[in-house]
Amino acid sequence: MLALNDIGKTYPNGVQALEGIGLRVEAGEILAILGGSGCGKSTLLRLIAGLDRPAPGRVVLDGAEVSGPHEKIGVVFQEPRLFPWLTVAGNVGFGLGRRPAHERRALVEEALRRVGLVDKAGVWPRELSGGQAQRVAIARALVTRPEVLLLDEPFSALDALHPDRPSGPSAACVGTDRAATDADRGDP
Amino acid sequence: MVDTSLAAPRSVVRRLGGTGWALGLILPLGLGILWEAAVAVGLNSGRLLPPPSAVAGTLWSLWQGGVLADHALATLGRVGAGFGLGVAAGTLAGALTGYSRLASRLLDPSLQALRAIPSIAWVPLFILWFGIFETSKIVLIAVGVFFPVYLGLMAAIRSVDRRIVEVGRIYRLSGPAMVGRILLPAVLPAYVTALRSGLGLGWMFVVAAEFMGASEGLGYLLIDGQQLGKPGQIVAAIIAFALLGKATDSLLGWISAPFLRWEDGFARHH
Numbered sequence: 173m174l175a176l177n178d179i180g181k182t183y184p185n186g187v188q189a190l191e192g193i194g195l196r197v198e199a200g201e202i203l204a205i206l207g208g209s210g211c212g213k214s215t216l217l218r219l220i221a222g223l224d225r226p227a228p229g230r231v232v233l234d235g236a237e238v239s240g241p242h243e244k245i246g247v248v249f250q251e252p253r254l255f256p257w258l259t260v261a262g263n264v265g266f267g268l269g270r271r272p273a274h275e276r277r278a279l280v281e282e283a284l285r286r287v288g289l290v291d292k293a294g295v296w297p298r299e300l301s302g303g304q305a306q307r308v309a310i311a312r313a314l315v316t317r318p319e320v321l322l323l324d325e326p327f328s329a330l331d332a333l334h335p336d337r338p339s340g341p342s343a344a345c346v347g348t349d350r351a352a353t354d355a356d357r358g359d360p
Numbered sequence: 361m362v363d364t365s366l367a368a369p370r371s372v373v374r375r376l377g378g379t380g381w382a383l384g385l386i387l388p389l390g391l392g393i394l395w396e397a398a399v400a401v402g403l404n405s406g407r408l409l410p411p412p413s414a415v416a417g418t419l420w421s422l423w424q425g426g427v428l429a430d431h432a433l434a435t436l437g438r439v440g441a442g443f444g445l446g447v448a449a450g451t452l453a454g455a456l457t458g459y460s461r462l463a464s465r466l467l468d469p470s471l472q473a474l475r476a477i478p479s480i481a482w483v484p485l486f487i488l489w490f491g492i493f494e495t496s497k498i499v500l501i502a503v504g505v506f507f508p509v510y511l512g513l514m515a516a517i518r519s520v521d522r523r524i525v526e527v528g529r530i531y532r533l534s535g536p537a538m539v540g541r542i543l544l545p546a547v548l549p550a551y552v553t554a555l556r557s558g559l560g561l562g563w564m565f566v567v568a569a570e571f572m573g574a575s576e577g578l579g580y581l582l583i584d585g586q587q588l589g590k591p592g593q594i595v596a597a598i599i600a601f602a603l604l605g606k607a608t609d610s611l612l613g614w615i616s617a618p619f620l621r622w623e624d625g626f627a628r629h630h
């Protein structure tokens with residue numbers, strides 16, 4: 173379970189991005205956070221991801237405070253943020269650490285198959301379209317099987333998975349446990 | 361089974377060559393032919409600046425006697441040793457000051473002050489410290505190589521896109537892993553440029569180093585040619601410098617090319 177207890181965030185320049193945010197996301201739930209541009213959605217996800225520290229408040233995952241990036245939390249950023257010096261397969265397998273090569277290959281292939289890019293494993297990121305690059309970023313986040321999946325502005329990515337789906341409002345998305353797996357399959 | 365190996369695609373390997381290199385020969389060949397013709401028709405005696413045929417004759421005679429190879433190898437050895445030393449020190453200092461704010465505050469002001477000192481000013485001190493033989497020459501070359509490598513690497517590390525570093529943070533990379541898996545690959549194009557700048561300065565500094573009482577080396581050939589009134593030998597030594605400098609720079613470019621195939625810059629599309 174993911175819980176945010178009365179968290180806030182004020183940037184060094186004095187801008188208060190968040191104040192008094194509290195929420196709970198149970199295993200299997202998907203939570204969408206809707207709001208206009210600049211309302212603090214990305215800031216909230218950065219706090220959950222452990223990239224920034226909230227003040228005040230705490231982010232708690234399965235009873236333990238999240239004080240930094242966590243192995244159970246995966247993130248898909250607004251932009252793909254692929255490493256240009258790695259092939260698509262290299263990007264997807266980036267977070268797999270020191271696993272045996274055959275296991276890495278199998279996991280990478282499976283993740284790429286899920287996003288429909290298994291034939292792009294050997295190409296450089298510069299050879300991908302914007303939508304394909306975002307799908308690679310999704311595969312990279314999913315390949316480590318995170319229990320919590322954070323998607324910042326996910327609709328561009330979902331459009332990439334489902335080109336006929338109309339664009340939605342700006343949103344950030346938190347999926348936990350099985351929900352992350354459902355999201356990766358594109359189940360509503 | 362689909363190939364999901366991390367190996368780079370072969371299709372993107374670009375072939376160097378074609379007619380590009382020939383275009384670069386037009387200017388020097390044209391000037392050489394003009395000068396040869398000017399001397400041949402008596403417009404100039406060619407005594408202070410011999411025509412290409414005379415320079416080629418000098419080069420050939422120096423080569424045949426093994427003199428040119430001996431001097432070129434001596435110079436090449438000094439540049440190689442000084443370049444290695446300068447690159448090692450410049451890389452270490454550049455990586456430290458680029459990655460660590462504390463190291464930057466501690467080291468950078470002093471190094472920038474040292475950078476402002478004309479390198480020739482070090483010569484008397486190096487001779488006192490290291491003697492007149494090889495060590496002082498190699499250290500002088502290393503000083504020349506150090507600064508472009510240091511400055512290039514430090515600036516490149518500082519300008520690495522914060523957003524891709526955050527991806528490394530998401531995967532909880534340790535400091536060394538962050539450097540090895542994200543920062544170094546990200547700065548590689550700029551680092552190669554810094555190495556090439558350093559190598560170019562290394563070739564400049566070797567001349568100054570070989571003026572410090574060398575008994576062999578292309579710099580010695582220059583001094584010898586001046587003292588004995590042999591302009592052909594001076595021009596031959598200058599040409600040897602140019603050829604060796606260009607060859608080592610091309611070698612560096614050739615070695616680094618496979619590691620930079622992923623680049624998506626302006627040059628790739630032209």
